[in-house]
Amino acid sequence: MTRHFFANTHSLTGRLAWFFGLFSVVIGVVCFILIAGSLYWSEDRVGERRIIIDRDDAISYFNVFPQALSVKLDSLTSAYSSVDAVPEEYRHLLQGKDSFLGEVGSDPDSHMIYMDSFYSQGEKRQIIVISLVDQVEISQREFVFVVGIALTLVSIMLVVFGLLLNRLSTRLIEPVNQLSTQLQAREGDTSQQFEVSESAASEFQILSQQLNHYRRQVNTLIKREQAFARYASHELRTPLTVMKGSSSLLARGDHNEFEQRQIERIKEATNTMSSMVDALLSLVRYERNQEDTPLRIISEQEIDYVLQQHQAQADQKQIAFSTDYQGSPETKASSAVIHILLSNLIRNAIAASSEGEIQVVINSHKLQVIDQGRGLNESNVTKESATEGHGLGLLIIHDLCERYQWQFELTNAANKGCIATIHFQRDN
CATH class of the missing domain: 1.10.287 (Helix Hairpins)
Known part of the structure; x- marks a missing residue:
């Protein structure tokens, strides 16, 4: 899928821009999550450290006044020496627990609660500190402002990188498009x-x-x-x-x-x-x-004329010719070219046979010369050894077929001999 998407260089620049734009959106979302998570994490750590400091002040106070159940350390923080003294709305969070540290409630009335124990005059006592942390944490407006500045800077950087990438890709890809267009035109x-x-x-x-x-x-x-x-x-x-x-x-x-x-x-x-x-x-x-x-039709007379020219050579080996004219193929090749090709195939078939029959089959798509000779083997299948035939040789037949965009095949027959086939379907 990816290979097909980037296969066409004419639209590769636009596709790279689209891909980089999508990639930029992903980076923006990741940056937003990281920045927001970092701010919230920092706020929580600051609130926890502040409440630890308030805990130490509360322990000092309760050591001096062991009978006191609560004390207001400042306008935001209150401390308690017993769970029973904690306001009822937070008491259920602490009952049955030995320690607790966390933020409860929702903005703008969330509180940081700390609970632990300490020893006063050899007696183990509880210490609970409740602080209104929303007053010291950044506000929603400040949060949006900070995240907005960070995302704006990231967006500016991505835009600059995108422009540089577009110019670089254009400089690298456009010459390829120009050469491709010129080759086609x-x-x-x-x-x-x-x-x-x-x-x-x-x-x-x-x-x-x-x-x-x-x-x-x-x-x-x-x-x-x-x-x-x-x-x-x-x-x-x-x-x-x-x-x-x-x-x-x-x-x-x-x-x-x-x-x-x-x-x-x-x-x-x-x-x-x-x-x-x-x-x-x-x-x-x-x-x-x-x-x-122009296209012309290969006539039956052309085939018969070539066979007549090689009849004397075939008679010397007691080889008979037969033709099976099933159709009239169309080609741009002249009769002289067909004469050269068929003559060479006939001479090679005669050279490869000691007796028997050579059959010429022709229809609207192909021409075949079928002999009953020794057939093909590992030594005479190679293109180099193809030149060992008579006349132009099979190597020249390959060359002529390439010029006219035909397909030439040389295969073993089912029983004996070999089949030389010229496919004309690519000619027109």
């Missing part, structure tokens, strides 16, 4: 600079400078990566065109079976490399215009 915009107020602590100034430094580095890396992909793709198109034209010219002549197989391998490698170039270009366009990139 400038999401995806790497050209804007982070700024904090000049009155902010030096640590926040350093933090904003480092954020700007890292943003510039990220911006530079992104531009460098986009430029590299753009230029590399452009430079590769010319030799690819030459290779395609040359392989087509070579295919027109008469060749033996070995030569014809080599020409087909050149064509396949050229087409694969052309697909990779198209995938790189589509990634660059997607990263620059993610919001403007």
Whole structure:
């Protein structure tokens, strides 16, 4: 509960003020109780000490006049040598007791009563002293005045501390709010600079400078990566065109079976490399215009085309392909990207299988490649060993899925082999 209450820094200053205000009220109540209790305790102790002094005077008097039953020591205090001589309104408090000390009655007529015994001429006698203590204790008005002064001073101190706390919390929290607001407002915009107020602590100034430094580095890396992909793709198109034209010219002549197989391998490698170039270009366009990139449907023809390209490789191991097209997923990825991903999964499935069947299942949410190979084990589950596959490798599949915010899973099948799954639900 407390963690959730202080979770949002935008209202943390106000919450701290509210918390400190409540804390101040508690301190005020505690101070009032302590001050009032201290005053009452002090009054009682003073009254007890005064009545002890009056007791000594009364004992001296009764030693001189042993037949006396009472004496008025002053205008406030009277002493008695027997309980029977005490006024009737206090007598019931003392009967059957050997000693007594306390204040009885209510303001403004409360009395302090003391009872004990003393020896006079070898005889044990009682001594009772009754004093009207209200006349010497502070009045109700004086009590309110003293407590009021004390609480006023405490309140002034709390207000000063509260203002200091508010200024300190504002100085410490406001820069965090400014940086948080700028991060939310400038999401995806790497050209804007982070700024904090000049009155902010030096640590926040350093933090904003480092954020700007890292943003510039990220911006530079992104531009460098986009430029590299753009230029590399452009430079590769010319030799690819030459290779395609040359392989087509070579295919027109008469060749033996070995030569014809080599020409087909050149064509396949050229087409694969052309697909990779198209995938790189589509990634660059997607990263620059993610919001403007339209959704498209992955067609069944795309899946069949990839399987046809790998049919010869599968035939060498007597592996059959099967497809289960249950739905049409929507994605922002181009057909070249889907071609790269599915081709890599198919090649890895073929490499992991010696025979059997490779099944491709696709619906509106995911794409699965299920093989009947050796499956996963402790040695080939790691991300580093994922690069041991063909083509781009599973490591590049992870990277492409992160770019398009997909989820990639590689798990063992129930009976034999493994299942590679790409979830598209986060794509849009």
